[in-house]
Amino acid sequence: MATLPFMSFVVMLLLFSTQISSDTDIITQFHSLHDGTTNTLVNGTFELGFFSPGSSTNRYVGIWFKNIPIKTVVWVANRDHPISDKSGILSINKEGNLVLFSKNGTTHWSTNITTKSSTSSFIARLLGTGNLVLNDEKENNGYDVYLWQSFDYPTDTFLPGMKVGWNLTSGLNRRLTAWNNWDDPSSGQITYGLIRSDIPETKIQNGSLVLYRSGPYNGLRFGATQKLKHVPLFILNFFYKKDEYYFTYQPRNQSILSRFVINQTVSALQVLKWTEGKQRWMLHSNIPRDECDNYNRCSSFGICGMMGKSSTCECLSGFTPKSPQNWKVKDRSEGCVRSENWSCREKNKDGFIKFQNMKVPNTKISWINRSMTLEKCKTKCWENCSCTAYANSNIIEDGSGCILWFSDLLDLRQLPDSGQDLYVRSHTSEIANRDGSRKMVAVVTSTTSLIIVMLLLFTILFCWRRKVKSKSREEIGIMKTTIKKSEGEQEDMELPSFDFGRIAFATNDFSKNNKLGEGGFGPVYRGTLPDGQDIAVKRLSHSSKQGTKEFKNEVIFCSKLQHRNLVKVLGFCIEEEEKLLIYEYMPNKSLDFFLFDSSRSKFLDWSKRFDIIGGIARGILYLHQDSRLRVIHRDLKAGNILLDNDMSPKIADFGLARMCGGDQIQGNTDIVVGTYGYMAPEYAIDGIFSIKSDVYSFGILLLEIISGKKNKGLSYSNHNYNLVSHAWRLWKECIPMEFMDTCLEEGSYISSEVLRCIHIGLLCVQHHPNDRPTMTSVLVMLTSENTLPHPKEPIFLIEKVSDGKESTSGHEMYNLTNEESRSILEPR
Ligand SMILES: *[C@@H]1O[C@H](CO)[C@@H](O)[C@H](O)[C@H]1NC(C)=O
Ligand SMILES: *[C@@H]1O[C@H](CO)[C@@H](O)[C@H](O)[C@H]1NC(C)=O
Ligand SMILES: *[C@@H]1O[C@H](CO)[C@@H](O)[C@H](O)[C@H]1NC(C)=O
Ligand SMILES: *[C@@H]1O[C@H](CO)[C@@H](O)[C@H](O)[C@H]1NC(C)=O
Ligand SMILES: *[C@@H]1O[C@H](CO)[C@@H](O)[C@H](O)[C@H]1NC(C)=O
Ligand SMILES: *[C@@H]1O[C@H](CO)[C@@H](O)[C@H](O)[C@H]1NC(C)=O
Ligand SMILES: *[C@@H]1O[C@H](CO)[C@@H](O)[C@H](O)[C@H]1NC(C)=O
Numbered sequence: 001m002a003t004l005p006f007m008s009f010v011v012m013l014l015l016f017s018t019q020i021s022s023d024t025d026i027i028t029q030f031h032s033l034h035d036g037t038t039n040t041l042v043n044g045t046f047e048l049g050f051f052s053p054g055s056s057t058n059r060y061v062g063i064w065f066k067n068i069p070i071k072t073v074v075w076v077a078n079r080d081h082p083i084s085d086k087s088g089i090l091s092i093n094k095e096g097n098l099v100l101f102s103k104n105g106t107t108h109w110s111t112n113i114t115t116k117s118s119t120s121s122f123i124a125r126l127l128g129t130g131n132l133v134l135n136d137e138k139e140n141n142g143y144d145v146y147l148w149q150s151f152d153y154p155t156d157t158f159l160p161g162m163k164v165g166w167n168l169t170s171g172l173n174r175r176l177t178a179w180n181n182w183d184d185p186s187s188g189q190i191t192y193g194l195i196r197s198d199i200p201e202t203k204i205q206n207g208s209l210v211l212y213r214s215g216p217y218n219g220l221r222f223g224a225t226q227k228l229k230h231v232p233l234f235i236l237n238f239f240y241k242k243d244e245y246y247f248t249y250q251p252r253n254q255s256i257l258s259r260f261v262i263n264q265t266v267s268a269l270q271v272l273k274w275t276e277g278k279q280r281w282m283l284h285s286n287i288p289r290d291e292c293d294n295y296n297r298c299s300s301f302g303i304c305g306m307m308g309k310s311s312t313c314e315c316l317s318g319f320t321p322k323s324p325q326n327w328k329v330k331d332r333s334e335g336c337v338r339s340e341n342w343s344c345r346e347k348n349k350d351g352f353i354k355f356q357n358m359k360v361p362n363t364k365i366s367w368i369n370r371s372m373t374l375e376k377c378k379t380k381c382w383e384n385c386s387c388t389a390y391a392n393s394n395i396i397e398d399g400s401g402c403i404l405w406f407s408d409l410l411d412l413r414q415l416p417d418s419g420q421d422l423y424v425r426s427h428t429s430e431i432a433n434r435d436g437s438r439k440m441v442a443v444v445t446s447t448t449s450l451i452i453v454m455l456l457l458f459t460i461l462f463c464w465r466r467k468v469k470s471k472s473r474e475e476i477g478i479m480k481t482t483i484k485k486s487e488g489e490q491e492d493m494e495l496p497s498f499d500f501g502r503i504a505f506a507t508n509d510f511s512k513n514n515k516l517g518e519g520g521f522g523p524v525y526r527g528t529l530p531d532g533q534d535i536a537v538k539r540l541s542h543s544s545k546q547g548t549k550e551f552k553n554e555v556i557f558c559s560k561l562q563h564r565n566l567v568k569v570l571g572f573c574i575e576e577e578e579k580l581l582i583y584e585y586m587p588n589k590s591l592d593f594f595l596f597d598s599s600r601s602k603f604l605d606w607s608k609r610f611d612i613i614g615g616i617a618r619g620i621l622y623l624h625q626d627s628r629l630r631v632i633h634r635d636l637k638a639g640n641i642l643l644d645n646d647m648s649p650k651i652a653d654f655g656l657a658r659m660c661g662g663d664q665i666q667g668n669t670d671i672v673v674g675t676y677g678y679m680a681p682e683y684a685i686d687g688i689f690s691i692k693s694d695v696y697s698f699g700i701l702l703l704e705i706i707s708g709k710k711n712k713g714l715s716y717s718n719h720n721y722n723l724v725s726h727a728w729r730l731w732k733e734c735i736p737m738e739f740m741d742t743c744l745e746e747g748s749y750i751s752s753e754v755l756r757c758i759h760i761g762l763l764c765v766q767h768h769p770n771d772r773p774t775m776t777s778v779l780v781m782l783t784s785e786n787t788l789p790h791p792k793e794p795i796f797l798i799e800k801v802s803d804g805k806e807s808t809s810g811h812e813m814y815n816l817t818n819e820e821s822r823s824i825l826e827p828r
């Protein structure tokens with residue numbers, strides 16, 4: 001529910017079959033006469049009451065902002081049926097409708113819904129969002145099922161949480177309709193809303209006359225709008241579902257008041273924000289923005305471009321003004337027509353020219369398939385002689401989906417830094433004849449380069465044939481991509497790219513409260529997407545010197561690594577300095593949260609622990625063996641083992657070492673990433689890593705899971721022992737079972753299993769990498785009864801470290817991740 005974030009603000013309760021008279025303008029004052037919820041009215045952002053706009057004396061019921069000195073009405077109930085005196089009464093009638101009537105009994109407005117029973121007790125409330133809602137109190141389905149809500153019947157203002165768009169089942173069209181003038185809130189001519197179509201886009205209209213169209217939503221934004229700023233004021237979300245489509249907006253900072261309003265004086269949609277300092281509404285943006293935004297400025301096949309503050313028109317390549325005389329005197333109404341000699345599907349006379357950064361033409365006579373590739377799209381257009389252009393319907397990543405245009409192309413404009421590629425059917429020899437410098441749009445200027453581009457395009461398409469399906473949630477903002485590998489095997493892969501603003505919004509602008517923890521590569525935040533999905537977001541530290549492209553490749557690579565013991569990568573976001581990885585959110589946090597807490601560790605009985613050990617081992621084995629490029633995790637630790645609902649382990653942060661620590665997969669590195677206590681000695685000291693250093697970390701993890709104690713690295717229980725030496729000592733003294741976590745009761749575990757695990761743990765933490773088993777052997781050992789080799793005595797890190805410090809004095813670039821890890825480098 002979109003209103004959810006605001007519910008906590010205020011729940012204003014009202015009108016429990018109460019009559020409110022307009023003698024007192026503010027309904028909320030009446031409320032104090034009733035139950036104890038009065039105070040909640042004090043902190044509301046909005047007020048509901050009777051008012052007279054401007055110089056008018058007519059009375060209306062409306063909602064306006066409270067606590068701001070400029071009376072700003074956001075909703076009017078009886079806009080078309082004013083009350084001429086102060087006798088109005090708003091009440092809930094027996095049928096459960098909110099009714100506004102005057103003294104002589106005339107009904108001026110009603111919610112006009114049909115309710116089931118008259119025995120119900122109906123209740124109306126003004127929510128903190130400014131939504132006036134009607135509920136049936138007896139119907140025990142919570143307060144978020146409304147019989148009626150004012151948000152479904154907007155007047156001229158669009159507020160956060162509101163929807164603009166269609167419910168296709170009921171035919172309800174939520175759109176903004178301007179006031180007639182500032183003294184008269186009655187429905188004016190100017191409207192703003194989504195058109196009902198397979199390809200919805202927003203339009204500002206005067207009656208049926210289109211003044212502005214936004215272009216269809218292209219996965220990132222409505223086509224004609226500019227790319228949002230890095231830190232936008234608000235985030236707009238568009239939803240396209242089977243039975244409804246609409247968009248909503250959410251301010252990024254909820255303490256800033258904002259609104260969209262249709263301003264009839266200038267026939268524009270304005271976004272305003274309240275400035276506390278100046279105590280006034282500031283114009284944030286105005287649509288239409290410039291002359292080119294005016295609908296169909298350059299007519300058929302004409303393209304509008306801004307030259308400073310004024311607009312100019314040109315015909316598309318391959319087109320000439322229908323009436324050159326009129327065109328010269330800036331009468332563009334006749335538009336452009338195809339140059340002579342074009343002939344449909346004839347060699348050299350028919351082809352497509354690519355125009356970049358375009359607002360796509362009016363989609364009135366168009367066709368869409370959201371899963372078709374651009375290649376197929378082109379073929380489909382080519383085959384039908386009335387098809388005039390084609391383009392991707394979604395521009396996320398390299399684009400997907402297909403829109404075809406039939407008949408004249410209207411309302412074209414060029415949008416620097418925005419827009420998308422549009423392929424217009426044209427006379428191909430025109431391309432060679434064109435004087436490229438005259439063109440204000442980027443055009444492929446020669447047939448040769450066109451051929452090269454097409455060849456290239458073809459090759460790329462061949463290798464990377466993408467197919468797009470809309471997500472199950474049917475939100476088209478996020479798309480799935482299928483990549484066909486060159487070997488021919490098809491691998492389904494999701495690779496959504498997220499908008500930075502969205503993620504910032506989802507994580508409350510990376511607020512401290514949302515922080516889950518800090519890993520070796522950056523902090524992790526919890527977030528919730530507007531559709532309710534919980535996510536974990538890793539914000540990679542800026543230190544990564546890797547380029548955007550490489551990063552993206554790495555993410556693709558990571559998303560291919562799919563195993564049930566690996567955390568699922570949901571997507572990524574790259575924007576300027578920011579690199580974010582989006583994971584599935586694990587409600588049960590990480591292993592260390594349970595393991596090292598005396599009360600929570602009881603939840604982990606031995607059979608759970610044994611399952612967790614097995615799961616981790618399988619996950620690591622997958623990383624080491626099953627991907628062609630071996631992945632060495634390099635930062636295995638309890639904090640990186642997340643637990644899902646069933647407490648089954650999922651390894652996080654895999655592949656990050658590749659992303660951030662350089663490209664080697666085996667070898668020597670200057671930058672040691674990892675967590676001390678888990679690092680194999682050869683890695684911690686000499687920076688040499690291999691799959692065997694992961695095995696070492698696994699061994700430590702294993703010992704921790706058995707003992708429920710942290711390997712502190714330096715000392716254990718204030719003795720000069722760490723967990724490894726402790727385990728070794730008990731092993732040598734033949735009392736290994738004393739190593740077991742004391743919170744596990746005797747009889748609740750199988751001793752032979754525990755012994756085996758300790759044994760494997762000790763084998764994994766042997767000093768020499770070659771002595772340690774591979775993960776394959778570890779798994780075999782875990783599941784079989786075979787006798788195991790004797791572990792060699794581990795060399796305890798405490799001693800090794802002091803040696804190491806001397807021998808690696810020139811080695812400075814440690815990037816350790818926690819306190820205890822740093823202390824190792826400092827004299828004690
Ligand atoms: C509203 O304000 C009152 C005090 O004025 C406070 O007790 C109450 O908790 C507030 N309610 C909300 C929902 O913030
Ligand atoms: C009731 O009052 C309204 C104005 O508020 C007026 O238009 C209407 O004619 C009156 N109806 C009757 C029956 O008097
Ligand atoms: C109320 O709704 C009914 C059908 O639901 C419709 O026929 C009637 O015109 C509506 N009345 C008003 C005043 O909107
Ligand atoms: C659309 O309208 C129908 C009929 O009024 C209603 O049952 C349905 O819940 C509405 N859909 C949404 C998504 O609000
Ligand atoms: C809307 O159109 C009407 C004519 O249909 C015109 O008189 C009026 O001025 C227009 N209003 C605006 C704001 O363009
Ligand atoms: C939100 O806006 C308020 C008021 O302008 C400001 O004090 C606060 O710092 C902002 N919060 C964030 C997270 O930007
Ligand atoms: C309507 O827009 C104009 C131009 O931006 C502005 O001067 C005027 O104040 C606006 N009116 C209202 C009521 O916002």
Ligand SMILES: *[C@@H]1O[C@H](CO)[C@@H](O)[C@H](O)[C@H]1NC(C)=O
Pocket residue numbers: 339340341
């Ligand atoms: C069209 O073709 C004819 C001959 O095929 C040629 O003479 C004429 O110049 C061409 N016109 C244009 C505009 O290319």
Ligand SMILES: *[C@@H]1O[C@H](CO)[C@@H](O)[C@H](O)[C@H]1NC(C)=O
Pocket residue numbers: 369370371372373376
């Ligand atoms: C859309 O395109 C896909 C892929 O080309 C095809 O499988 C599907 O049938 C098409 N859908 C429609 C409605 O044409």
Ligand SMILES: *[C@@H]1O[C@H](CO)[C@@H](O)[C@H](O)[C@H]1NC(C)=O
Pocket residue numbers: 367383384385386387406
């Ligand atoms: C071309 O497309 C138009 C519009 O969709 C359609 O009416 C017409 O039948 C198509 N022609 C052919 C030959 O497919």
